[in-house]
Each structure stands twice: as structure tokens, then as C-alpha cells.
Amino acid sequence: xxxxxxxxxxxxxxxxxxxxxxxxxxxxxxxxxxxxxxxxxxxxxxxxxxxxxxxxxxxxxxxxxxxxxxxxxxxxxxxxxxxxxxxxxxxxxxxxxxxxxxxxxxxxxxxxxxxxxxxxxxxxxxxxxxxxxxxxxxxxxxxxxxxxxxxxxxxxxxxxxxxxxxxxxxxxxxxxxxxxxxxxxxxxxxxxxxxxxxxxxxxxxxxxxxxxxxxxxxxxxxxxxxxxxxxxxxxxxxxxxxxxxxxxxxxxxxxxxxxxxxxxxxxxxxxxxxxxxxxxxx
Amino acid sequence: xxxxxxxxxxxxxxxxxxxxxxxxxxxxxxxxxxxxxxxxxxxxxxxxxxxxxxxxxxxxxxxxxxxxxxxxxxxxxxxxxxxxxxxxxxxxxxxxxxxxxxxxxxxxxxxxxxxxxxxxxxxxxxxxxxxxxxxxxxxxxxxxxxxxxxxxxxxxxxxxxxxxxxxxxxxxxxxxxxxxxxxxxxxxxxxxxxxxxxxxxxxxxxxxxxxxxxxxxxxxxxxxxxxxxxxxxxxxxxxxxxxxxxxxxxxxxxxxxxxxxxxxxxxxxxxxxxxxxxxxxxxxxxxxxxxxxxxxxxxxxxxxxxxxxxxxxxxxxxxxxxxxxxxxxxxxxxxxxxxxxxxxxxxxxxxxxxxxxxxxxxxxxxxxxxxxxxxxxxxxxxxxxxxxxxxxx
Numbered sequence: 001x002x003x004x005x006x007x008x009x010x011x012x013x014x015x016x017x018x019x020x021x022x023x024x025x026x027x028x029x030x031x032x033x034x035x036x037x038x039x040x041x042x043x044x045x046x047x048x049x050x051x052x053x054x055x056x057x058x059x060x061x062x063x064x065x066x067x068x069x070x071x072x073x074x075x076x077x078x079x080x081x082x083x084x085x086x087x088x089x090x091x092x093x094x095x096x097x098x099x100x101x102x103x104x105x106x107x108x109x110x111x112x113x114x115x116x117x118x119x120x121x122x123x124x125x126x127x128x129x130x131x132x133x134x135x136x137x138x139x140x141x142x143x144x145x146x147x148x149x150x151x152x153x154x155x156x157x158x159x160x161x162x163x164x165x166x167x168x169x170x171x172x173x174x175x176x177x178x179x180x181x182x183x184x185x186x187x188x189x190x191x192x193x194x195x196x197x198x199x200x201x202x203x204x205x206x207x208x209x210x211x212x213x214x215x216x217x218x219x220x221x222x223x224x225x226x227x228x229x230x231x232x233x234x235x236x237x238x239x240x241x242x243x244x245x246x247x248x249x250x251x252x253x254x255x256x257x258x259x260x261x262x263x264x265x266x267x268x269x270x271x272x273x274x275x276x277x278x279x280x281x282x
Numbered sequence: 283x284x285x286x287x288x289x290x291x292x293x294x295x296x297x298x299x300x301x302x303x304x305x306x307x308x309x310x311x312x313x314x315x316x317x318x319x320x321x322x323x324x325x326x327x328x329x330x331x332x333x334x335x336x337x338x339x340x341x342x343x344x345x346x347x348x349x350x351x352x353x354x355x356x357x358x359x360x361x362x363x364x365x366x367x368x369x370x371x372x373x374x375x376x377x378x379x380x381x382x383x384x385x386x387x388x389x390x391x392x393x394x395x396x397x398x399x400x401x402x403x404x405x406x407x408x409x410x411x412x413x414x415x416x417x418x419x420x421x422x423x424x425x426x427x428x429x430x431x432x433x434x435x436x437x438x439x440x441x442x443x444x445x446x447x448x449x450x451x452x453x454x455x456x457x458x459x460x461x462x463x464x465x466x467x468x469x470x471x472x473x474x475x476x477x478x479x480x481x482x483x484x485x486x487x488x489x490x491x492x493x494x495x496x497x498x499x500x501x502x503x504x505x506x507x508x509x510x511x512x513x514x515x516x517x518x519x520x521x522x523x524x525x526x527x528x529x530x531x532x533x534x535x536x537x538x539x540x541x542x543x544x545x546x547x548x549x550x551x552x553x554x555x556x557x558x559x560x561x562x563x564x565x566x567x568x569x570x571x572x573x574x575x576x577x578x579x580x581x582x583x584x585x586x587x588x589x590x591x592x593x594x595x596x597x598x599x600x601x602x603x604x605x606x607x608x609x610x611x612x613x614x615x616x617x618x619x620x621x622x623x624x625x626x627x628x629x630x631x632x633x634x635x636x637x638x639x640x641x642x643x644x645x646x647x648x649x650x651x652x653x654x655x656x657x658x659x660x661x662x663x664x665x666x667x668x669x670x671x672x673x674x675x
Contacts, residue, residue: 004493115545247490
């Protein structure tokens, strides 16, 4: 059973790394980014292509950098011009972008399901709780933890983090105080996109590459963000961990309800706390 | 300039080849298949199979002097969309249908055939229902059903040393059927099925299922997962040390599209092999050579199986000397023909199932490439399950 809890932790960590970007973007710009799954998918494909030449770690780095650059473009070309429009417009535009990205990947990389090998150093198993467990999965837990700790340190203790918190609290007052909110926003979208892209690379050795991979995981990440409280990192963290456990325990104890449980969790928590676990605090 | 020259050459060649055919109606075949959606890789295979058979026939002057024309429709793998796509083909004069992927689409088309005055010959649908409770005078199957795959597995399973088995299957009609039939086959030859696990279609993380399988400590696992699900289960199962230490056999693992997705992980996995390019017969070698000439790579299972359905249809049109669905259906009931890789095959009138051999094999390295390789050939007499009493024409 302990091993199943660990399995839940792996999926939870991956979900958090992906959903943290969604939470950040919503916190700062009030953007519901339907293209977030597409960024995750693009990251995986870009990383895959780079890794064929230079290995897994270079693939991870390249995916992070390329997606960060894409994030800056996305912020300047899409989010900024639309910031005073109805949020529904941005939502529809990001949805359209996700469809375009999926078609683009389809025409460049094709429709075949591809698998992406984990790095050699981590392609082993460990004896744990009287069974064997892949080291790569432990590394995913480490990746999720590093993202969580990194984001907290950045937001709490750096000057830019202070600006991010100020701008998400009240962009107008922050701007009046001399914070360049456009710059802060470009940075946050870049970080979010880079995290999505790197999550795609990290997930790929488990979940194979397909153009639909982004759309597949987007639903789970939205549940994480909505249940956690839109825009809250702490809430997203708790929900991701909860969802990871529910996923695994559902399979073991209530196999007929596996696909329903995340939604039941969402309905239950939103009925109890309509603003999500953490309300709207960053 | 160059383009028009090619066009002229093609026209001239066409005229030369088809001069006796001018008098007869062309043979129009509609292929409602997955051009988009979750089964798009398989739909592309069906498309290539149909086009190859048509081109081969046309190069020889057509089928009984009739030019073969193929038209496609997109089913998106969805029964409702598939029914509409097929209806559109029928209304445009393509009344002889084949090539759908999902059994659900095949069944949806099958129910309308008599109303449309059309005919459908399955090339990929495995669900037993097509030739059992849903059978009808206009529906045929030229590929292996679930019952046939299991008829091949049963005697083979008896010879295996593995006593304890666990089933992992996709949680919908096909996976449930497959699990049930495997459990029955296992019980019949004195093996234990310790657990049957069902994962929803599109499951991303198989870790909780893999751990449960390991907890049961089976000697063998029966895997009824397809496409991306099969790839994810395979890759993750290897990471957990499950595949490689436990014997694995599956209905749809050992096919080129899945092998390509899994990479090295696929090596050593067993499977039902309905067709593989490595079949060691002179007829197959000639077929593979022709295919490679046209496509630059070896034929995959659904390409060859759609080719079989097309050839069966051609034989019936020749026999009936007509393209009217009613006459072709009548001729199909008793048709028999030679398929380069299966040898002599014939239709069983009782349930409209084509009778042919089946194979069990495993994924092995051939000339450096992973391919399904046949280990057991099951001759036609043993490969056939008896017609279902539920089928009333």
C-alpha cells in the first residue's frame, strides 16, 4: 500500500509542476489559459527532438528555454492586447491557439505515438517496501518538489517576486508605485510556459508523445487550479497531491469510479468552499 | 509542362488498359474510416490497403473489366458520425463499403445496410456481434473476430507452463469481451486467472494497475489494450520491471504501429498476429515486395487486412458479374479465393465470416528492426470458432 501512496505522489508532483503555471498566470493576469496543455505538448516534442541529438538533459533545458521565449511572445502578442477585453475573449483565443498548436505538431512530427526514453542514469529500479520502484519516478517527485520550493523562494524572497505579488494583488496601484507590470507579466508567462514545457519533457518517458497529450492532461490541471482556488499556488499544491492520491486509491479500491472521482472531489470542495481551498490568495 | 505530360501519359495508359472496360459500370467502393480522431493511425493503414488493392486491380485492366474507384469518408471513430459518413458515400453511388476501424462504427453501418441497399465487408472490426446477434444478409467479415483469436489461443495456452494469470484490459466493450473470453479459455485448460483489471480508455498513468498486477505475482499477463494505451502500459510496465520478468501476451501489442511507439520495450512480447510482413511463404514475400515498391516500407497488419477485404469483394463482383449490392452479397456468401499470404480462403454462409488461418507470435529483431514474428501457425480448421447460434440471417 505504501508503494501505491508513492505512485500517487508521482502523478501529483507532475500535475503540480504543470498546474503551477496556470495558477500563476491566473493570479497575475486573470487569464484562463486553455493553451497551457498545448505548451506542455510542445515542450515534450521540442525536448524530444533536441534529446535525439544531445540527450535527455539538453532536451529538458532546450524545452524550457524555447517555451520561455514562446511565453514572452504569447504575452506580448496575445495577452497584452487582450487584457482589457472580456476574459471570455482571451479564453476563446487561447482555445484556438491550442487547436493550432495541435495541428502544427501533427504536420511537423506526424500522428504516430512516440516514446521518449528516460535518462540512462535514472533508468534503474530501487528496492522499496519489498518491491521494485523505478528511480525515474522518484526523480519526478523531486522535480515537483523543486518547482514548489523554487517558486515559493522566488515569490517570497526576491525583489521580482515582490513585484509579482504586488501586481497580482492590484496591478494599477503596483504600476503607480513604479512596478513595470508589463515586464512582470511577460516574466510570469515565460516562467509558466517554461514550467509547462519542462513538465512535458519530464512526463514523456512515462506517457508517450501524441498530439493529443496536452488536451488529455489539461482537464486534470484545471481541476487542480479550480479546486485549489484560482491563482493560489499553495491551494494548487494541496489539490495536486490530493488528486494524485485519489487517482491511485480509486484504482485500487473503487475501480468503477476511477474516472469520476476527480470530478466528485471538485464538486464536493466547491460546494463546501466556492472559492476553492485557498480562496484567491497567491 | 511536366505535370501535363504525366497526365497525358496516365490518360493514354488508362485508355489502353480500359478499352474493354468502357462498356461496363465501374466498381465503386466506399471506405468510411478514421481519417481523424483517436484511431487515425489505423485509418491511414486502412486507406493505404484499399488504394493498393484498387491500383493493383486497375493495372490489370480492372475487376472483370470494371475500373475500381475508391472514395473515403471520415468516421472520426464515432458510430454516429460513421453512420452519416457511410450514408453519404452510399448516396454518391459507393454502395459497397469496407474499412471502418471501431467495431461500434461497423455495427452502426451494419444496421442500415438493407435500408440503404448497400453492403459492408469488415476488414478490422473484431467484435463478435457483427457475425452473431447483429448479423444480416448484407454484412460480412473478412478479418479475424475475437472468438477466432480466442480459438487460436486456447490450445496454445494449454501448452504453456504459466499457471497464474492476470488480465489487464481497456474498460469498454472490446476489452471486457476479450477479458471474459480469455478467462473462459484459461478455465477450460486449467489455468487460474487471479484478477481482471480494467483501465479507462486513455489512462495516462498505469502505475497503480502495474503495482496491483505485481501484488498478485502472476506468471503471465493477458493485455487487451490498444494504440496509445498499449504503448503507455508497455513503457511503464518495463520501468517497473514487470515486463521482462513476467510473460506477456496481447491481442494488439504485436502490431507495427504499437511496436514503433514502444521502441525496444516491445521486444519479446507475445501476441495474436493476424498478419505480419514476416510470414514465411512465397505468396507473402511477393506481396511484401510489391508493397515495398509502392510505399517504401513493409505492409502493416491493417493494411494487409483491408487488402484481404478488397480482394474478397473483387472476387464476388467477378463471380456475380455485377456491382449491384444484392447480387454481390449473394455471390459473397459462397465466394472463395486465393490470398497471397493466407492461401485459399472462403466465406462461411451461416454467419458471413471469412474462414482463414491465424497466427501467434512475438516481437523479435529481424535485420535489426523489431517486427512480429510467427511462432505458431493455426490452420484454418483450428482457427475457426463455430458460427454463433445467435446469428439469424
